[in-house]
Amino acid sequence: MTTYRSLEWRDNSLVLLDQRVLPHNVRYLTLTRVEEVAEAIRNMTVRGAPAIGSAAAYGMALAALQNRVLSTQKLRHFLEQAADLLKASRPTAVNLAWAVDRILDRIKINPTADTEEIFQIVLREAHRIAEEDVRTNRQIGLNALPLLPHKVTFIHHCNTGALATVDYGTALGIIRTAHEHGHEVFVYVDETRPRLQGARLTAWELQQLGIPFQIIVDGASGFIMRTRKVDAVVVGCDRVARNGDTANKIGTYNLAIAAHAHGIPFYVAAPTSTIDLSLPNGEAIPIEERTEDEITTIEGFRIAPENASAYNPAFDVTPASYITAIITEAGVAYPPYDESLPSLVELAQQW
Numbered sequence: 001m002t003t004y005r006s007l008e009w010r011d012n013s014l015v016l017l018d019q020r021v022l023p024h025n026v027r028y029l030t031l032t033r034v035e036e037v038a039e040a041i042r043n044m045t046v047r048g049a050p051a052i053g054s055a056a057a058y059g060m061a062l063a064a065l066q067n068r069v070l071s072t073q074k075l076r077h078f079l080e081q082a083a084d085l086l087k088a089s090r091p092t093a094v095n096l097a098w099a100v101d102r103i104l105d106r107i108k109i110n111p112t113a114d115t116e117e118i119f120q121i122v123l124r125e126a127h128r129i130a131e132e133d134v135r136t137n138r139q140i141g142l143n144a145l146p147l148l149p150h151k152v153t154f155i156h157h158c159n160t161g162a163l164a165t166v167d168y169g170t171a172l173g174i175i176r177t178a179h180e181h182g183h184e185v186f187v188y189v190d191e192t193r194p195r196l197q198g199a200r201l202t203a204w205e206l207q208q209l210g211i212p213f214q215i216i217v218d219g220a221s222g223f224i225m226r227t228r229k230v231d232a233v234v235v236g237c238d239r240v241a242r243n244g245d246t247a248n249k250i251g252t253y254n255l256a257i258a259a260h261a262h263g264i265p266f267y268v269a270a271p272t273s274t275i276d277l278s279l280p281n282g283e284a285i286p287i288e289e290r291t292e293d294e295i296t297t298i299e300g301f302r303i304a305p306e307n308a309s310a311y312n313p314a315f316d317v318t319p320a321s322y323i324t325a326i327i328t329e330a331g332v333a334y335p336p337y338d339e340s341l342p343s344l345v346e347l348a349q350q351w
């Protein structure tokens with residue numbers, strides 16, 4: 001496993017690795033209130049779909065801890081409000097609602113629990129979500145192995161590694177598994193404007209794992225596909241609709257179109273917790289829009305003219321037709337996804 005953790009429950013508090021200051025500073029923040037967790041998700045101290053799901057689950061544990069002195073009825077009501085607060089902190093990744101609803105369900109099936117028991121129930125479920133995430137990611141990596149040649153060059157977008165999860169990573173987990181199984185791995189790392197998750201975080205993780213890579217600007221991927229040998233594009237996801245349309249970091253759609261044009265396989269690494277079968281297709285996926293200054297400034301320094309406006313959607317939706325396969329912990333889904341995804345989700349429930 002990795003030597004750093006994106007998040008950890010310690011002494012009745014949630015400890016987060018502050019991803020805003022990596023790679024130059026390794027700083028941990030200790031949170032004790034659910035409101036702080038919601039803010040840390042919003043401001044991207046913690047980020048990546050599985051990591052924010054797990055952080056939100058621990059946020060529910062903090063909410064229960066904060067209010068143990070209330071009556072059980074009041075505590076239950078407070079937890080409903082805490083759930084809404086956490087779910088609203090970022091809209092695109094379904095993992096947030098998935099994790100928080102899982103906690104609420106646990107509380108509901110224990111109607112006679114007192115406040116101390118409620119806290120223990122919530123904490124136990126949050127730990128379970130975190131542990132499952134690591135197992136899931138390792139299995140996604142193993143499930144992808146048969147799809148990869150021995151000498152394999154990837155293009156990877158955003159950050160999907162240990163930082164974006166509880167540990168190990170999803171798409172970066174695939175790269176990591178290939179490396180651990182003796183494949184000759186090379187990675188082109190999209191820098192991933194505007195928050196630079198690729199240049200700052202993925203490069204940092206790959207360096208520590210000893211996996212060779214080069215950072216490229218997002219606009220270079222088509223050129224690289226045409227002029228170098230690229231075997232696969234691997235990306236993570238924030239929400240996959242029933243038909244396979246996939247929301248992921250802005251720029252993923254462009255990458256998928258370029259991969260399609262060059263006949264390069266385009267793989268999505270998807271824990272089943274990120275699959276939202278309630279949405280028929282990607283049109284219904286809410287896309288987060290973040291502030292203009294993420295584009296007009298870099299580290300506080302303004303690069304655009306004063307008063308220049310910017311439009312900053314944080315995610316895009318890649319149509320299923322551009323996706324070669326969706327790799328989950330329960331197996332690999334191929335088109336038609338509206339048939340393969342529901343059966344893998346069902347299989348994962350017994351997993």
Ligand code: MRU
Nearest residue numbers: 047048049158160164236237249
């Ligand atoms: O805005 P971010 O950094 O939270 O976006 C993260 C991504 O888009 C990841 O690709 C996705 O969450 C999958 S992480 C395993």
